[in-house]
Each structure stands twice: as C-alpha cells, then as structure tokens.
Amino acid sequence: MSRSVLVISGPNLAALGSRQPEVYGTQTLAEVHDQVVTEGAALGLDCQCRQSDDEAQIVAWLHEAAAAGSDIVLNPAAFTHYSYAVADACAHARSRGSRLIEVHLSNPAAREGFRQVSVVAPVASGTVAGFGARSYLLALQALAGPESTGRQRAQAR
Template identity: 55%
Template sequence: MSELGSASSTGSVGSAASVGSLTVLVLNGPNLGRLGSREPDVYGSQDLVALTKQLGEAAPDGVSIEVRQTDDEGELIGWLHGAVDARTPVILNPAAFTHYSYGLRDAAAMVTKAGLPLIEVHISNPHARESFRHNSVISAVATGVIAGFGFDSYRLALDQIIRTIG
C-alpha cells in the first residue's frame, strides 16, 4: 500500500488526516505507483507525488486531498468501504481492475448508493487503446467518468465533486 499523504488547499503534502472541512479520497489501482516511469508516452512523465501536489493546489480552501495507491484489489475495496463509513467522496482510478473486478464494482456501488460522489477517472482514454480496455465494470455505478486528459482528469473530477457537494 502506498499512502502518499494529503494536500491541503495550499498544496502542502502532509499527514493523511483531514485538514479541512471536506476530504476527497483519491484512490489509484495497480501499476499507478509506477507513474513517471511506466509508459510515459501513454501516462506522462509525472508521478503520484506530483498529482498530490497539483490536486492540493487546485483544491479550494477547506478541502483536503488524500491520495492513495495500491496494487492489491482487496485493499482498494477496503478503502472504498472506509469512504462509505467516513462519508468521504471518492475519485477512483481503478486502472486494470476497471475491466474485470466485480468486487471493486460492488464496493464502488456502495459509495454511490450511500449518496456520495464517486468519479471514475483514467489518465489515458481507454477507448482509444486496445479493445480489452474498452469495457468498464465500474462506470455503470460511478457518478461519472472522466478519461483521456492526463492528470487533468483528476482535477476535473475534483471540480465536479466540489460543485456537487458545495
């Protein structure tokens, strides 16, 4: 598990505790811990630390961002359960789990059924890639899907969550 910490609206990277009135959980699935070195032509050259900083800078006052990454499906499911319990909105990049993880799909459905936003994001556009990437088992239970805009996919999701909750 990689807990990258949180960023407040000032963009500082700190502890995982909420520093504002709203925390947005940003969950990343398998292989995304290799951002910056894995297929930079597809995923770009920035890593998750840079993502944490960028989201912190984009967050308005009173909003903190908690970024996590894991290659473990069960851990990701557990984080979604925790989001339901803590009433925390979620930005989810399920990565490869997008295409086949029904357990993750069911956990994501728990978030939206609890009345919380869960936005599925992808750095690349899965529909412009190999055909096996064209199907998402998560999309049908997500509040929305944003894909193909690099790290801006996350920022757009954050903006929408703030509009929805604020």
C-alpha cells in the same frame, strides 16, 4: 468546513513517470498527488491520496470512504475492466451517499478493445478520461461545483 475526498489510484500507477510515458505522461504519482491536494484545497476539499496494487486494499478504502461519508475520486487502472469486487464496493459507497468519479489518465475508449469496457462506470457518478494527470483535477472540480452543494447535492446522489 472542507468536504472530504478520498483519491484512490490503482495498480501500476506508482510507476507513473517511467511506465509508458507516451501513454501515461512523465509526471510521477507523487507529483500528481501534490497537484490534487493543492487543487483540492483551493476548491475547499480535503483530499487524501492513496495508491495500492492490492484489490482488497482498494475495496477496504472504498468501504472506509462510504462509512465516513467521503466523496471518492478513483482511478481503478486495470481493475476497471474486470474487478467486480471494486465495482461492488463503488456501488456500496454510492448507496451510502458518496459521490464517485472514475478517472483515467489515458482514454480507454481509444485503446485496445479489452480496455474499452469499465465495470466501474455504471456505478460511478461520472467519468473523466484522456486528460493525463488533469483528469484527477477535473474530477475534483466536478465534485466542488455549485451543483454539488446543499439540496442539489443530495439530489445528485
């Protein structure tokens, strides 16, 4: 039986491929999502990919994942830096047993000062940043790792 992972991409990520390709790369979000689903399947994960520019929608999806017991890969994009609503929903998901990996295409620590603060990181299981679209795949690999099964998985939560 596959473990369920909800992959959420935040605001402006629908413009991948054309928005600042020197920072975010040339792949479209659809291409990234295709890679996520393929990699997830190879790792025994059932990945559902979603994108929204709407903070309330992202919060609702985080609550949905928590209720379903799904793990989460979240690229909060601009919400990373100021959305306490998203951070609170992430904390709720973690309290319900979901593991949550924060991902970023670029390396926020190497960018403008305001991008160097994440309100999501303190409640995330981990963060993967700076590897372009591969950040999503690395997050899936972390969720599928041997330490993520059975008793050890429960202790990691």
